[in-house]
Amino acid sequence: MSKRPTYLKAVVESLGTMLKGMRLTAKHYVKGYERAAPLGISDPNYFAKTEGPITISYPQEKVPVPDNGRYRLFMETDDCIGCDKCARICPVDCITIETFRADGDLGRTSDGTVKRLHLPTFDIDMAKCMYCGLCTTVCPTECLTMTPVYDYSEYDRDNFLYHFGAYSPEDEGRIRQETEAALAEKKAAKAVPTSLPVETAAAEAPAARPRPRPMIKPSEAPVTAEDAPILPSEESKNDPPAPPRPRPRPVMKPKPDEAAGQETQETAQPLEAKEEAPPAESATPRPRPRPIMQPKVAPAESETESADAPPITPTPETPVAKPRPRPIMQPKVAPEVSDSDAPVIPVQPAPIEGADTTPPPADAPPAPKPRPRPIMKPKVADAEELSGSESESESGSMSEEKKDGGPSA
């Protein structure tokens, strides 16, 4: 007797629970058709939807990503100065950069930094990228950014290798040849006149004269506005044979070359590079980065010592000679500067700062075109001083120089 009630009760109860379950599923079924567009995580109603399907038919509709989403890397080639910082900070080595020294300056980036390196190769292997974003924070010109694009699957892993280089392979060969030829010309031209003087200049300590010269260069720049005019003038004065344009750049390059040759491993080189780099930045005011470079050195000196400035001016004249002296310079600098420089080097923002610093020198008294080679030496001195004061120029500049050095050498 006692079993019967439980038996019937069990039947009724199971029917009841089944109905309950079916009511539940029916509720879901009825709401199955309603579906709102997917919301982004930043939407205030992100957690509001608790019913209905949450499936997202992915390719057709996507969850909105924040405007500042940080996913695929993008590089604005026109803004890259080839500083190599991103490649070196990358934890997974997914960035490959190849540069070579340009014959003269290549124009400016959108933030005013002067470009002095050709950028034949800038490859990012997105298959390796871990999206840490270090490269974007380290980029001095902010040309390397992360975009909200996150869906870029490929069937072939090779397609993840993004080429941001400035030239096609064919163009690269041609440009490289032309550049090297131009550089070689300048070198030759400069070498003849400057070689001896440079050495002497190097030997000499920063002289008072240099100041006026640096000023001259800046002054020239403003006046002429363009590099070409200035250069020719300098060339005519210093080295008639050498082509107008090449000279100013050669000066720049020689320094880098020297730096590169010696640099690489030693901090001293970096220092030099830094010094040079800032000038490049300083150049921003006007197209002639290299001339500026020299002025910068001068400014640094001028800041510390008025006498230093003059050396800058010599650079234009000495461009050819410079390469030689600098090697010497660098060694000297390295030891001296190394102490102060080492810490400084890490700082990257320098470019802008450098630009700032440079102007003062430009302001300095306009000096005649004097292209004293002695300046070279002053530069060294400046470098030392600068390293102490300015320092920071940029590891990036160093890298550039290094690369440049290779080709130049």
Add this chain to the structure above:
Amino acid sequence: LLVSLSLGFVALYALGAVYAERKVSAYIQDRLGPMEVGPRGLLQTIADILKLLLKENITPTAADKKLFALAPIVIFASVFAGLAVIPVGPGILGAALNVGLLYAMAIVSIDVIGLLMAGWGSNNKYAFLGAMRAVSQIISYEIPAAIALLAAVAMYGSLNLGVISLAQGLGSPTPVYFLGWLDVTQLGGILSWGILRYPHLLVAWLIYFVAALAECNRAPFDLPEAESELVSGFHVEYSGFRFAVIFLAEYANMFLVGLIGAVVFWGGWATPLPNLMALAPGEAATMSVGQLFSHLQFGHLTTGMGATTMAIWGAFWILAKAFVSVFVMMWIRWTLPRVRVDQLLKLSWKVMTPIAFALLAISAIWKLLEVGAHP
């Protein structure tokens, strides 16, 4: 002609049912279901069936080739033959057998033999286990299903499904009494359906429906397929067209079961809308549509007055009822978990069979009383 028509219809229905099943399951589970092929995935099953037809028919080396090849045919043929006695409308009947219901039950039982052939012929342990389960399950559940149907048949006094259907709507040759006292012969509508005229048939229908679920191997009684334990049961070795046929038979079986349930319990082709005004017999036939409307003859309006309109309305109502039944089967499948074998057999033998017999007794007594009250 009727055969090819119904074959085409069943194939079409199966396509739609598979699509519906996927959508129902998706919506119940807060998913979207097929969305890519065609608008809202409507062409998905067509793509699926095309794929199946293009696939190779693989026969396992160790299989009994004759049994293996024959099984899908037997399975589908038995289910399809069951459709022969289903009335789609007044007079639209493949075979007006006086033993129609018995025939349907019997021919659908041959399905079991097909399953056993498939399982045995595959020479696969999963397929064999699935077939064994299917046989024990279907044989067990045929008893309560048959008794429950018998309880209904006792009320109608006929095994002919056409007669049964006719007795539940307008035009019934015999007087229709709602709950045994209200004469609704001229009103028709939902009140004349078997399941409302004889409330105990609601329980009978429940038993029949649950048993039908089990006979169709539908969840929660899908032990023969039991994807999680037997891979997919008796048809694990089938591919291509043969698999498609087995699948088609499965959905056709659901449909057939729904049709039988509709005919026996839910009024067959009869409309659910009643005439709200009683007229003298034969009076409605003389009225126009407007007059019918003004006299609230919704039953006549949705039943049709001529042979053609009656056929169309009849087919519409009975198919609608069958589809609702199929939908409920899907709904249950995506709600309830699979039962264990012991639960399955216990439910059949200890619960449903005794109740079905009790219902049969009630039917008998009711019929006696009704005959006494309305001689």
